[in-house]
Amino acid sequence: MKIVLLVVGKTTESYFVQGIDEYSKRLAHYVPFELTVIPELRNTKSLSADQQKEREADLILKALQPGDYVVLLDEHGREFTSLQFASYLEKKMANIAKRLIFVVGGPYGFSNRAYQAAQEKISLSKMTYSHQMIRLIFTEQLYRAMTILNNEPYHHE
Template sequence: MKILFWSVGGKHDSNMAKAIEDFTQRVSHYYPCEWKLVAPPKNAASMSIADQKDAESDLLLRSLDPVDYVVLLDERGKMLSSPELAAIIEQRAINGAKKIHFVIGGAFGVNDAVRKRADLVWQLSRLVFPHQLVRLILAEQVYRACSIIRGEKYHHV
């Protein structure tokens, strides 16, 4: 199984890049893992919020295969504990999923088509975080989930 982290936006912030890469490499010890950064439309500044969300969402949807398992990070999603996230990842691996996509939308989120396509909509917190910090939290939490699956001591109950 392969884990893919997708985020609409530019490259990782230089202050966060090292930490994001560190946790991504840690995840790679369990599953092949990579980031895909989806550039927002070039004319995004002149678009309405709805049009920008639609354009970004179309880019995401065109890149997904129908059999891919998609986890959308969204403030209206379900909150999960780290062990619950681990159980979801483990179940996908047991069921033979080829890919899990963790998707972070753009600054204004995604449209309803992406939300409907998602197999799980996950809310990290009731707090709002900067986009770059969400990338780091996502990579760390997936690493934590992998260590839980393997019964390693990174996660303490």
């Protein structure tokens, strides 16, 4: 099984890129991991938020493959502690044959079509983070989960 973080728009801040790259390298020791970037929409000034979400949904849905298990990173999703997230991933890795896709949407969130295409929603916090920052937070939590599952000393209770 492969884990994919699918994001809308490239990460622009170098300090986020460095952190994401570091955790991505660390993850390679445990699980196939890929960060897939969907190009950011251009000329959006004339588009409403709903129109932008629909166009982003077109690109998100186009990036999916048959057999993918899709999880939206969404403020209304299920919340986990790091230990619970590790357990969640362990179950998914045992039951998903192809790709486990975690999706970070654009600045306005997801359209109804994106919600319908997903099997689940997860929230990383009750707080709101920038779409750039959530990528780093997610890759760190994914790495933390892998170290928990392998009884390594990264996570402390």
